Amino acid sequence: MNTLALTFLGTASAYPTPSRCVSCTALSHDEGIWLFDCGEGAQVQLMKSPLKPGKISKIFITHLHGDHSFGLPGLLCTVSQNSLRTEPLEIYGPVGLRHFVCTNLALSRADVCFDFIVHELETIPEQQPLDAEEWPLQVPSSVPFHPCEREGRLIRPDDNLIWHLYSDPKLTVKAVWVKHRVPSFTFVVQESPKSGKLDASKLKAMGVPPGPLYAKLKAGQAISLENGQMVSPSEVVGPSIPGRTVVVSGDSCDSSELNKVARGATVLVHEATLENSLWEQCVQNGHSTPEMTATLAKELDVKMLVITHVSQRYKTRAAELKEGDRSVQILLDEALEILPADKVILAEDFAVYTVPQQPPGGSASNMT
Amino acid sequence: MNTLALTFLGTASAYPTPSRCVSCTALSHDEGIWLFDCGEGAQVQLMKSPLKPGKISKIFITHLHGDHSFGLPGLLCTVSQNSLRTEPLEIYGPVGLRHFVCTNLALSRADVCFDFIVHELETIPEQQPLDAEEWPLQVPSSVPFHPCEREGRLIRPDDNLIWHLYSDPKLTVKAVWVKHRVPSFTFVVQESPKSGKLDASKLKAMGVPPGPLYAKLKAGQAISLENGQMVSPSEVVGPSIPGRTVVVSGDSCDSSELNKVARGATVLVHEATLENSLWEQCVQNGHSTPEMTATLAKELDVKMLVITHVSQRYKTRAAELKEGDRSVQILLDEALEILPADKVILAEDFAVYTVPQQPPGGSASNMT
């Protein structure tokens, strides 16, 4: 696992405009592309980026608000058009996601030409909307399977309220719940540590022949040579490289559950929808201010905070500001009151953040 | 009713790209804006146009393919943000549309702040997909009402297979079915004829006093003056102005039902997805070639044909053509083999066609 990069395809909240798309973040790695959220227009943003839609292998949906999900049905149809996929596409998100995906694909009779699986995260009472009594969550008894669908899992949280989504030798994905107006999750992608480098010249001097013994040492086992000499890994293997942790948050006015899984993370992508002075309105809508988000990042001791999901009332820095317009710079400035300049970035559509190897330099220069 | 103008917000088939959006056509008139189809990205296209989303009063969906419907949930949420609407928004489309709208709004818990009504057009056996047996149409027994929803009608066709959707003193909307891979409709908007102008100087010379007598004459009634003289409308009222007819078609490989309702129409907006040489593939997918569409327009004797819903394989004329790229001009050229140059236009995103008063000049110069 070498490359690990975030591409911000949509950084706005609520609704898309010509200058900024709604939520969609791509994580590129050696095995493919994982998408986090898929607001309306995500497929066109992908086309505008250098990313190849055919490489998308997993999609994670933080919550079912339209600005995070309405682009998913269209994206599935389009990805389908030029996919030579053999492995099924796996989609993860809160209970209700299957109903959303399958209803849209069935009613539009979308002929996706690859298999897909929807894994649903069971929600907990704390996540229920406040108005769930007057307006019950729509949970149909059963949703017919799409012809291309394979059955997914219902993922329940463990006793510590951590949802375990996925694990392979290189990457693990967990989720915790965050507080919002509807069930919302934050995803934590953890890279496995890599063993250190072998000191080839030292090995040669010690008379260790290249081959299986090298692999044993790299795997942490001691070996004995033909002359009876013992070689321990610590003598010839450099320090192991810790894995990187990438956290992509759903909309949230309280992400304290992240303390369980994201301390010291390499990068935290978190919303900050409205400026500090609009705190009341912001929290009422289940969102965070820059102060809240920066304080969280500081408490978690993350190496880098990327602020996203900003209100369309703030104009991009790139766009020309008319009189009365407010720049997104306000949000960054408010975060900078709490975090140093090399620990926070404001995402713009199409910005790319290369996740640095640990221990990271912690420099904002990874953002291009 | 004076203004009647079509704005083409999305003119591509299948999926959106950065250069062309999927189906959405706006009809502006004195009472508001009516949308026909609502592909993904329609709300952003609206923002890019001079049209005011808050003025949308009706939305007609020809069929439930994603390139005609996936933008509707997002559009409803956004229109909601700055709507001072008092009348409910009315949405018309094939059976299944309510399920589509309500499931998307319920799962995303979209808090639209105006009332809306979904009227569904009952489909007929001829419209069923060929694969309906292996993959049944998803028709849930009941779909919960959205808190802002008012009950709509199930619109059945009359004995002549014409669906009657709406009628007010100025405009009437009907639909007929067209052949496609899924149930698809074409909408016919018929403007009422306007009575002719009163000849004010002649009335004065005849001694008719302005007031109620003028109204009677304009309404087609004869009057008698105090001196016993009879005045018939034909003496003082000019010829009535025929109403205009605007036809917006759904995807179709056979629109012959239009013979019942669209003969001599002022303007026909119809798809032509692929060029003539790809006829087989085109018809297999339920689409028309320029030859098919132009022949239809000629048979119907429409005053103007607007070709839309073109495959993304054809690049816009505006865009720079790279080697190997094919221009949409091909599609127009093929239609011009059948229709004269002043009777056919190729729609591009954001083009506006002002529907001329009848009898029309029939000039393409109405397109800007």
Ligand SMILES: [Zn+2]
């Ligand atoms: Zn959001």
Ligand SMILES: [Zn+2]
């Ligand atoms: Zn949200």
Ligand SMILES: [Zn+2]
């Ligand atoms: Zn279509």
Ligand SMILES: [Zn+2]
């Ligand atoms: Zn279609």
